[in-house]
Amino acid sequence: MRTAALAVLATLLVAFGLAAPFDSHTGGPWAVTVLAQDRQPAASTKPKLVVLISVDQMRGDYIDRFQHQWSKGLKRLVAEGAWFRQADFPYYNTVTCSGHASISTGTVPAVHGMVLNQWWERDNSRLVSCTDDDDAQLISYGGPVKGVGNSARNLMTTTLSDEMRIQSLAPRVVSISLKARSAINLGGHHPDAVIWLDEATGEWVTSTAFGQTTTPLFADYITKHPLRSEMGRVWDRSLPTDRYLYDGSAQGRQKTALVSKDFPHIVKGDGTEIAGAFTDAWESSPYSDAYLAGLAGAALDALKLGRGPGIDYLAISFSALDKVGHDFGQDSHEVQDVLIRLDRELGLLLDKLDRDVGKGTYVLGLTADHGVAPVPERVKAQGFDAGRINTATMGRQIDDVLVRELGPGAFRTRVIYNDIYFNTGVYAKLLQNATAMDAVIQTVLKTPGVARVYKKGELSAADPFTRASFLSHYDGRSGDLKMLGRPYWITSSSTSTHGTGHRYDTRVPMILFGAGVRKGEYLQPAMPIDLAPTLGFLSGVMLPDAMGRVLTEALVPR
Numbered sequence: 001m002r003t004a005a006l007a008v009l010a011t012l013l014v015a016f017g018l019a020a021p022f023d024s025h026t027g028g029p030w031a032v033t034v035l036a037q038d039r040q041p042a043a044s045t046k047p048k049l050v051v052l053i054s055v056d057q058m059r060g061d062y063i064d065r066f067q068h069q070w071s072k073g074l075k076r077l078v079a080e081g082a083w084f085r086q087a088d089f090p091y092y093n094t095v096t097c098s099g100h101a102s103i104s105t106g107t108v109p110a111v112h113g114m115v116l117n118q119w120w121e122r123d124n125s126r127l128v129s130c131t132d133d134d135d136a137q138l139i140s141y142g143g144p145v146k147g148v149g150n151s152a153r154n155l156m157t158t159t160l161s162d163e164m165r166i167q168s169l170a171p172r173v174v175s176i177s178l179k180a181r182s183a184i185n186l187g188g189h190h191p192d193a194v195i196w197l198d199e200a201t202g203e204w205v206t207s208t209a210f211g212q213t214t215t216p217l218f219a220d221y222i223t224k225h226p227l228r229s230e231m232g233r234v235w236d237r238s239l240p241t242d243r244y245l246y247d248g249s250a251q252g253r254q255k256t257a258l259v260s261k262d263f264p265h266i267v268k269g270d271g272t273e274i275a276g277a278f279t280d281a282w283e284s285s286p287y288s289d290a291y292l293a294g295l296a297g298a299a300l301d302a303l304k305l306g307r308g309p310g311i312d313y314l315a316i317s318f319s320a321l322d323k324v325g326h327d328f329g330q331d332s333h334e335v336q337d338v339l340i341r342l343d344r345e346l347g348l349l350l351d352k353l354d355r356d357v358g359k360g361t362y363v364l365g366l367t368a369d370h371g372v373a374p375v376p377e378r379v380k381a382q383g384f385d386a387g388r389i390n391t392a393t394m395g396r397q398i399d400d401v402l403v404r405e406l407g408p409g410a411f412r413t414r415v416i417y418n419d420i421y422f423n424t425g426v427y428a429k430l431l432q433n434a435t436a437m438d439a440v441i442q443t444v445l446k447t448p449g450v451a452r453v454y455k456k457g458e459l460s461a462a463d464p465f466t467r468a469s470f471l472s473h474y475d476g477r478s479g480d481l482k483m484l485g486r487p488y489w490i491t492s493s494s495t496s497t498h499g500t501g502h503r504y505d506t507r508v509p510m511i512l513f514g515a516g517v518r519k520g521e522y523l524q525p526a527m528p529i530d531l532a533p534t535l536g537f538l539s540g541v542m543l544p545d546a547m548g549r550v551l552t553e554a555l556v557p558r
């Protein structure tokens with residue numbers, strides 16, 4: 001595995017050498033522009049604690065748009081941290097699993113292998129989630145849970161926290177999220193404690209891949225804060241309505257997990273069961289973020305993170321913004337309110353870290369796994385080309401072409417985001433039959449909203465679009481063909497989505513804060529995959545497959 005990974009890495013490094021828009025080592029029009037900086041004394045010691053925070057679906061431009069609504073943690077991170085204003089993922093499949101794996105490993109899906117949230121597993125003819133592991137079982141903090149276990153088995157390299165364990169002294173590693181794919185990718189292969197929510201049952205869970213039992217540090221918190229007590233909570237705007245941008249109208253709004261399409265929202269699901277509809281609604285409210293912050297506080301207290309013999313690691317992926325962005329869209333008052341409330345939660349967390357670990361003795365990195373596209377109907381209403389790519393119809397039309405060109409057969413083509421998967425053996429036949437291949441490709445291209453389509457053999461570092469596709473491709477897990485949508489076209493029936501690879505999806509916030517960090521606004525291009533190598537550098541740890549760089553311009557000279 002490692003040899004293959006190195007071969008891919010070598011190819012990718014060549015790709016990055018050609019990758020002018022993603023190359024932040026050179027000068028030119030984007031040359032280093034530090035608008036403000038503090039001359040602080042050199043950090044003489046390593047941090048005691050590394051905190052890695054992901055805000056799921058936070059677009060890079062949300063800081064510019066909404067920071068006037070913030071007064072606590074997010075404001076402090078922007079004002080006192082090193083804020084990279086042009087951080088872009090360099091690959092196309094900007095989805096949660098790929099994003100979190102890239103953030104924690106400092107590399108791209110072509111190397112770490114987490115190409116999508118779910119992909120088509122050809123050997124077993126089934127759809128698998130990126131953290132599925134048949135050899136693992138879920139362990140519940142409450143009642144019984146069903147379903148396949150989870151692990152980092154499909155993550156084909158190590159994370160920052162893994163390398164802290166291998167290279168440094170006895171770190172305690174904790175990772176927390178609503179989603180398995182976020183918690184596990186940030187926590188790595190061997191965290192001390194990793195927790196997520198089982199949506200189907202509303203139980204907090206971990207997996208036998210990480211230990212044989214639950215950990216008391218979370219169990220106590222969960223016992224004292226049962227999800228049932230969250231049922232019926234009312235979510236309304238936390239600031240006067242005129243403090244919110246945009247009209248907040250429901251134009252283009254599709255089905256929402258919360259019962260009402262507008263404020264005030266009642267978080268209740270069916271009003272009885274702590275499962276399914278309730279967890280979906282609760283996850284789509286800011287109260288789920290507050291709960292995750294509570295779990296993080298419990299971990300800090302119970303393990304005395306940052307006060308042990310080594311450098312400890314705490315990761316939190318806040319998931320509410322993703323759910324709310326999918327349901328209400330990027331210009332909704334709901335999105336703004338989730339961030340206003342997250343600002344307060346992060347303020348409390350920073351205060352706690354200052355008090356318990358010590359100001360200037362921990363380092364924090366904040367970023368996101370992806371952004372989100374605008375709601376297509378709202379863009380279209382302004383007269384621009386926008387819409388929804390109907391991937392179900394596309395799959396059926398491809399199957400009709402396959403029957404016509406290859407003869408009768410049980411064809412079942414699947415389209416997952418941009419990846420087009422054929423039944424086993426079909427792609428090999430198409431490679432031998434130029435007429436049939438051309439007919440399939442024309443069918444994809446004729447689908448409204450599609451801009452380009454690539455055969456996997458065509459993916460290379462040759463131009464920016466194919467390079468971004470290439471960095472998303474992992475043989476055996478990715479599709480046979482990859483289509484690229486036009487700007488403002490999405491492949492989902494939810495109000496909006498991400499994974500398009502366009503700038504609104506690739507650009508995310510990236511902030512470093514705390515020990516060893518030089519505050520300021522940094523305008524040169526950077527990537528979220530730079531965060532792990534930089535936090536690793538500060539901690540004296542090297543990431544073996546990282547393609548990101550150490551953000552030296554944001555570090556206090558040693």
Ligand SMILES: [Zn+2]
Nearest residue numbers: 057096322326
């Ligand atoms: Zn999402």
